[in-house]
Amino acid sequence: DAGVTQSPTHLIKTRGQQVTLRCSPKSGHDTVSWYQQALGQGPQFIFQYYEEEERQRGNFPDRFSGHQFPNYSSELNVNALLLGDSALYLCASSLAGQVITFFGQGTRLTVV
């Protein structure tokens, strides 16, 4: 059973550029959440997608957007990258209405 898979593993972007990160949820899961984890910090909730709609959103600017596809996979887009966006971006999946959440290995984004 494949768990949560993310791509790419690492990414280096220049300030001002745009980036797209991808995620496939654990088999059988229909809800995808994205988290940002800065070095030495716990993950911070960005947003959650269910039935292709954004259901919840954390305290992140509109530069952060996402999408969920009919097969439940998801993308995270970040526009106008800032140096402070450098972090580990984690995708997590769960079943709707259940809190138990599984994480992918993350995409490490470095903005230079």
Next chain:
Amino acid sequence: QKEVEQDPGPLSVPEGAIVSLNCTYSNSAFQYFMWYRQYSRKGPELLMYTYSSGNKEDGRFTAQVDKSSKYISLFIRDSQPSDSATYLCAMSPVSVGTDKLIFGTGTRLQVFP
């Protein structure tokens, strides 16, 4: 004040020691409590979860929740060098639609042979 407080450590113990990891929280709406283990440069791995108060045991790991004190703990018995990692507590309220996880900052644990 952060909703979830966790001592960042590092915590360094000898192999075989009993380890106690703790978190405190301020939001009385939290009902689900989870512990994740995160190895360096990897994603968090779910270790244990509990609902409301009480204890839960799984092998060498025991999770405790004291809602009256807003305090949760993870105990690791017979610690091994392979337990060296960062341990994150996470919490969530029970209402559907508000099930995002709120994390502590993580405690870095090192178990030396």
